[in-house]
Amino acid sequence: MGKMAAALGSVATLATEPGEDAFRKLFRFYRQSRPGTADLGGVIDFSAARGSGPVAHKVVRSQLSVSSVSDHDAHRAGLQPVSSWRAYGLEGYPGFIFIPNPFLPGYQWHWVKQCLKLYSQKPNVCNLDKHMTKEDTQDLWEQSKEFLSHQSFFTVPVVCLLSATTARNRTNLNSIHSCISS
Template sequence: MAKMAASVVAESGEDVFRKMFKFYKRREPPPDLKEVTDFSSGAASGGKIVPLKLDPAAVSDEDAARVGLHPVRDWRAFGLQGYPGFIFISNPFLRGSQAFWVRQCLKTYPQKPNVCNLDMHMSPCDTQDIWARSAQALRSPPSEKRQPKTLLERLRWVTLGYHYNWDTKTYSANSYTPFPPDLHMLSSRITAACGFPGFRSEAAILNYYRSDSSLGIHVDESELDHSRPLLSLSFGQSAIFLLGGSQRQDPPTAMFMHSGDVMLMSGPSRLLYHAVPRILPPPRQHAAFLDELSCSCALPTANVLEPVSQEDWDVCSRYIQSSRVNMTVRQVLGPGQSFPEDLSSAHQTDDKGRTVGYQDDENSGKRKRTCSDPVGTVET
């Protein structure tokens, strides 16, 4: 595959990553998926999957259960040869608990004061209650007559904590709202088990993908401290995720992300190119999240996961039957670090005239997304 792509570079000037992206995005004829690594089955790994032992002492079984996770010793965690710092955890969620996180993504996190794509062209009062304005239509059986899309179906992204500015590709101190404590609790437990105690969830980007959406090739470099990992959580439909190198010429590895799968990009893998060229229906064994509610009674009681009502689940399950939601949680600032504009003028530059607070990453790639609808944008 890489060889084939390299010859195209010579002919058309296209880089290897873009060639792969287009290969997996193509509808007709559908792409051959036999080279896509599946961590859940070990398929098509080319021997590149390395089982990892995480630290079971980092999170107690009770603390894991409180956020809907299996005990750490039971997690199926993997590394990938050639990608140090990349960790894939194959669905560590307790049966029944994904429903809670899906409901948070659809009902709770899009609420004010969080920011979403609809705010870019609608007034705050019109985006006040996306859930309430959409739920009725999503609950009723699909009608023959074409209905206008609900707000929930038009949702593409939500930002939490330090709100990512798509135009300037920066975070700033004056665009911050409190980060959801439940999502921080989940994130800090997963990152601790992966060897990163003290992770601070300071920003998150939630991407909402329809079946024909994709996410362009990019590097997440806007955070000021790259020594902290980037955590990614996926729910709903499956996806093909491409993980490349630090150059667009590096051939990417294609892998499936199924509902409940968790990924950590840290160390040398923190600043690698990546993209989501395709959303796919889950294989049968991964479709269990659709009947998650039937066993929510089995969840431990002393946890942050409130039960999801049947009424809410009707909407969520309808939505995720054709959509995928991904949350990437980020620590933006290192310990004691602040944004350049927060500093008094006396501290704004160091003795060489460089801005304090920024870590210079001129050589890494740029994420290309538009402001109002990043998902669905094809990288150019």
């Protein structure tokens, strides 16, 4: 219990820092932990809906309208039939639904590409809008590809489409660009 209280105390300290959203605070908290030492007691495991873990009572199965999307339309979108999806919600958070991997094999890359190339464009709302001007957020995918192609391996970009903070993340970015840049 003391370890958990210390972890929560550290998270509370992070909460007082201005200019960060809740995700960034928790991301930084868990990233600063040494591998294998982070207290994951507050992490929600959606498979706990079938178990008896500490948050199992908060995770609930959600019912989806199977007839709302035909199997044919789901397949055309690169998705498994809705009838095979497992969907979960959280008590106290109406409207929140978590669906683990509804994609057909190979289609996750397609949707990653769509999110990075298409959905980051206007008129869609992007989480970078509050950090960058409208002009700076135009064609982020191409800007990122161009930027990465002219940088040395160990240089970390100041602003990039994805947050690359280590050499490993830098390699992952290059891999993503080469895998889905068609």
